[in-house]
Amino acid sequence: MASDAVGGSIDAVWRIESPRLIAGLARLTGDVGVAEDLAQDALVAALEKWPQSGVPDNPGAWLMATAKHRAIDLFRRNERLARKQEELAHDVGLALAMDGADLDAALDDEIGDDLLALIFTCCHPVLSTDSRVTLTLRMLGGLTTEEIARSFLTAEPTIAQRIVRAKRTLGATRVPFEVPSGEELAERLPSVLGVVYLIFNEGYAATAGDDWMRPGLTDEALRLGRILAALAPDEPEVHGLLALMEIQASRMRARTDAVGNPVLLLDQDRSRWDPLLIRRGLAELDRAQQLGGGLGPYALQAAIAACHARARVADDTDWATIAALYDALAQLSPSPVVELNRAVAVSMAFGPAAGLELVDQLVGEPSLERYHLLPSVCGDLLAKLGRHDEARAEFERAASLTQNARERALLLERAAVSGGSG
Amino acid sequence: MRFMMLMLPGGELQETGDWGPPPAEAVGEMTKYNEELTNAGVLLALDGLQPPSKGARVSFAGGTKKVTDGPFAEAKEIVGGYWLIDVKSKDEAVEWASRCPGGEGDVVEVRQVFEMSDFPEDVQAAAELSEEPPEQTQAR
Numbered sequence: 129m130a131s132d133a134v135g136g137s138i139d140a141v142w143r144i145e146s147p148r149l150i151a152g153l154a155r156l157t158g159d160v161g162v163a164e165d166l167a168q169d170a171l172v173a174a175l176e177k178w179p180q181s182g183v184p185d186n187p188g189a190w191l192m193a194t195a196k197h198r199a200i201d202l203f204r205r206n207e208r209l210a211r212k213q214e215e216l217a218h219d220v221g222l223a224l225a226m227d228g229a230d231l232d233a234a235l236d237d238e239i240g241d242d243l244l245a246l247i248f249t250c251c252h253p254v255l256s257t258d259s260r261v262t263l264t265l266r267m268l269g270g271l272t273t274e275e276i277a278r279s280f281l282t283a284e285p286t287i288a289q290r291i292v293r294a295k296r297t298l299g300a301t302r303v304p305f306e307v308p309s310g311e312e313l314a315e316r317l318p319s320v321l322g323v324v325y326l327i328f329n330e331g332y333a334a335t336a337g338d339d340w341m342r343p344g345l346t347d348e349a350l351r352l353g354r355i356l357a358a359l360a361p362d363e364p365e366v367h368g369l370l371a372l373m374e375i376q377a378s379r380m381r382a383r384t385d386a387v388g389n390p391v392l393l394l395d396q397d398r399s400r401w402d403p404l405l406i407r408r409g410l411a412e413l414d415r416a417q418q419l420g421g422g423l424g425p426y427a428l429q430a431a432i433a434a435c436h437a438r439a440r441v442a443d444d445t446d447w448a449t450i451a452a453l454y455d456a457l458a459q460l461s462p463s464p465v466v467e468l469n470r471a472v473a474v475s476m477a478f479g480p481a482a483g484l485e486l487v488d489q490l491v492g493e494p495s496l497e498r499y500h501l502l503p504s505v506c507g508d509l510l511a512k513l514g515r516h517d518e519a520r521a522e523f524e525r526a527a528s529l530t531q532n533a534r535e536r537a538l539l540l541e542r543a544a545v546s547g548g549s550g
Numbered sequence: 551m552r553f554m555m556l557m558l559p560g561g562e563l564q565e566t567g568d569w570g571p572p573p574a575e576a577v578g579e580m581t582k583y584n585e586e587l588t589n590a591g592v593l594l595a596l597d598g599l600q601p602p603s604k605g606a607r608v609s610f611a612g613g614t615k616k617v618t619d620g621p622f623a624e625a626k627e628i629v630g631g632y633w634l635i636d637v638k639s640k641d642e643a644v645e646w647a648s649r650c651p652g653g654e655g656d657v658v659e660v661r662q663v664f665e666m667s668d669f670p671e672d673v674q675a676a677a678e679l680s681e682e683p684p685e686q687t688q689a690r
Contacts, residue, residue: 136641143642144590240589347636354591404594404634 134179142171145188146270151242153195154305160249161295164267166202170195243268244307244359247352251320254301259294260323261330266291268355269348279345280330321369321426324352328373346377357412367416368427374409375433378402389534394442406437428457447477464493472505480512500529504539511546520546552594552636552663553643559630560655567621567628568603579651587635587646598631627657634663 153163331345454470475483507522523543
């Protein structure tokens with residue numbers, strides 16, 4: 129039992145310390161792959177030592193000192209990195225001479241930058257999206273290969289290989305370990321935010337039934353978003369993304385009914401929304417707005433989510449503001465799906481005829497040809513306008529396009545109702 | 551999973567049940583700790599509480615309510631503040647609690663927050679009964 133207790137503590141220490149450990153080692157070695165190997169070596173040493181000795185008072189400093197010793201051993205065998213050796217030996221001497229707390233204080237200033245550099249490196253454009261997601265969960269989330277594999281319903285060897293290849297790519301292309309600045313920062317930030325949001329959606333889209341297979345990917349993404357907001361407080365879109373995730377996560381309990389079927393936003397029981405996460409989301413959105421420079425795509429989506437969050441009941445929703453926000457979003461990142469959402473908001477704010485006018489412009493849009501929501505929205509608006517025969521045809525078309533059996537049944541039901549009264 | 555870390559101050563504070571704003575040095579250390587929680591992405595909320603001498607207790611017994619103003623002579627443990635954190639395991643919560651710059655005699659109690667899914671179905675149904683019926687709408 130005693131060693132189990134230490135095992136749990138080591139897991140906890142690893143979760144807390146590993147990102148900083150890897151980031152600090154990457155700064156020293158200039159290579160994220162080498163840094164992660166060294167950190168893993170230190171973990172193995174801890175697993176051997178701590179069950180006997182107990183967890184040290186400053187486990188982070190212990191892990192770092194151990195990893196640096198391994199680094200010296202490695203450098204001695206590696207001529208290419210010989211120049212670094214002297215520098216590092218000095219550093220270790222310093223670490224051993226200093227009390228752990230002082231060392232922490234000395235490192236505090238740099239550690240934030242190192243962590244941020246680690247995030248940017250894990251999300252570097254030389255890597256595939258899958259690799260970016262995997263490396264980020266591994267290095268920043270402290271997740272094991274097995275946990276990542278389980279989360280993405282992928283075989284463990286596939287993930288292990290992906291990590292090895294990604295580390296090799298970073299090494300081979302000599303991606304510098306640094307936080308990009310100026311224009312490059314603006315270019316590369318969307319990749320970082322995209323990876324975090326992708327992780328969030330991977331968890332969020334999972335139905336209640338297979339939730340257990342995706343151990344808290346949304347939680348993982350929220351944590352990453354919160355870390356980013358602390359590390360890069362001056363970037364409005366970082367707060368925008370976090371605001372969006374906090375508000376979306378606030379609806380988690382209301383998104384499915386007792387048997388696990390999805391419940392549409394406007395039909396959700398709002399008393400089940402999490403007020404703490406809503407409050408946090410609205411505060412993050414405020415921060416994004418205060419930073420100025422206009423809202424980016426994430427902040428705009430967060431602002432739309434905030435309109436829903438602020439409405440106590442669905443009927444109170446400020447659809448005119450939502451329509452305006454979709455309009456801004458459509459200009460910033462134009463997409464037919466955004467246009468369709470805008471049409472729905474316009475119909476809610478200004479009546480079905482105004483919405484239908486926008487929807488009609490989307491008919492014939494090639495990317496929406498097989499998208500069941502287009503005829504579904506169209507049918508809904510036509511039905512509201514009393515044009516039941518046309519509505520029925522649209523619902524039938526939508527039913528033929530959806531992959532979801534439950535949704536198909538619902539659409540056919542609406543088609544039948546339209547026919548009866550038309 | 552969410553945990554609440556409850557700070558139960560020890561020493562003199564515990565005995566008198568009275569305290570003012572903490573000294574600058576203690577605030578500095580605690581601020582650094584709170585920053586660590588924030589930077590690690592685990593902190594959801596936190597608050598420091600005014601002393602029991604400024605509070606009150608409402609007790610329920612024999613079908614009646616009784617209000618007692620602080621300080622509370624019979625209280626064994628008093629809460630001085632709390633942190634609400636979102637972590638992956640109880641071990642992680644305990645690890646964070648052990649990093650708190652606690653003073654002599656202080657105790658940090660770690661308690662997991664109930665999630666709705668922790669309750670049996672009949673309790674979940676009862677909780678729903680007490681809520682307003684959702685507004686019906688035809689909108690998508």
